[in-house]
């Protein structure tokens with residue numbers, strides 16, 4: 001489409017940061033050069049450490065499968081570290097053809113002299129998504145361990161290490177449930193804003209940013225909301241309140257208000273999203289929540305249906321009464337159809353969301369039925385804005401490049417060098433005061449796009 005800025009890519013080795021004449025290495029370059037190989041090495045190490053488990057489960061075949069997967073992943077790491085051409089996927093899978101068509105599309109964007117799509121040449125969004133899809137290919141090519149989630153251990157660890165924060169959250173929610181029916185509108189709004197901010201800061205730590213190192217929530221997130229407010233760079237929470245409270249006021253009996261949550265990370269962040277979803281139902285700001293997760297292990301910590309079900313089961317069987325109460329209630333929301341978990345392969349393709357109506361018209365049509373769509377996390381923001389080098393003050397609506405299935409809001413902490421919809425001078429001020437403001441995860445946004 002005419003007039004779109006270039007995509008972030010590993011080509012941008014260095015750039016002159018806004019606040020100094022000294023070039024900085026771009027986050028895209030650093031991710032491809034350092035973080036992704038580190039994640040691959042951790043995956044290989046995980047397979048090594050599960051060798052005896054594979055042997056117990058599958059005998060010799062399990063050992064051979066582990067060896068095969070490791071050799072495939074080592075080959076992938078070498079391709080990446082020596083900037084080899086991106087090669088087509090070879091294993092038949094539901095999305096193999098779409099991926100290979102997309103690789104051809106990337107080739108079509110290059111001119112003769114550029115040669116083939118490569119790790120440090122092609123768009124960062126593409127090569128990073130491709131890397132996770134190649135990890136999945138290596139696993140499905142290695143039966144009988146072809147259903148192994150190489151990231152499960154670190155996702156579960158994040159949950160277990162965040163117990164104190166989870167207990168605080170579940171306790172807060174259950175206390176709130178006791179009085180929620182009697183709250184005045186302004187009190188309800190205050191609590192709505194609290195659970196929104198809890199969900200935002202739950203996104204701060206993700207395992208792909210930390211390279212798979214533990215990123216669990218150690219502090220009590222509720223008591224730090226006031227201190228974290230100055231780090232919210234775009235705050236459209238009022239827009240969310242007026243949309244949903246209006247739905248509540250005007251809703252006919254037995255009609256529904258549906259909020260779709262495009263999930264991000266499992267573990268602590270998922271708990272914060274389920275707390276938000278429970279609040280939406282209990283406050284009657286919504287009557288139905290649809291959750292979208294990932295169909296394959298993705299960006300280390302992203303939620304699959306196994307993670308979703310495992311986490312609710314863990315809570316339900318917890319010996320802490322409020323955790324257990326949440327687990328029981330949440331399992332019941334699913335049983336009653338008030339909460340629906342959905343999968344779609346589009347979320348693990350490399351496409352910008354502006355391509356959804358072409359690539360996944362069924363999903364686009366489904367999202368159009370929502371009254372509000374909440375997109376959690378940084379990767380979703382990168383796909384909403386096409387991971388392009390937009391000016392910081394470009395309106396969010398423009399950066400969405402035609403993607404408007406329903407009123408939507410990005411709830412995201414900044415972990416990549418793309419941000420739009422800022423005030424004039426805001427980016428310059430941030431770069432001067434905190435040069436890593438775009439990638440540290442310290443800053444967050446609630447960025448809304450909907451009817452004016």
Ligand SMILES: O=P(O)(O)OC[C@@]1(O)O[C@H](CO)[C@@H](O)[C@@H]1O
Nearest residue numbers: 206208209377378379380415416
């Ligand atoms: O979507 P999330 O979980 O908030 O973040 C995903 C992410 O960590 O992966 C990349 C770094 O490798 C960045 O795009 C982004 O920060």
Ligand SMILES: [Mn+2]
Nearest residue numbers: 264265299302
């Ligand atoms: Mn993620």
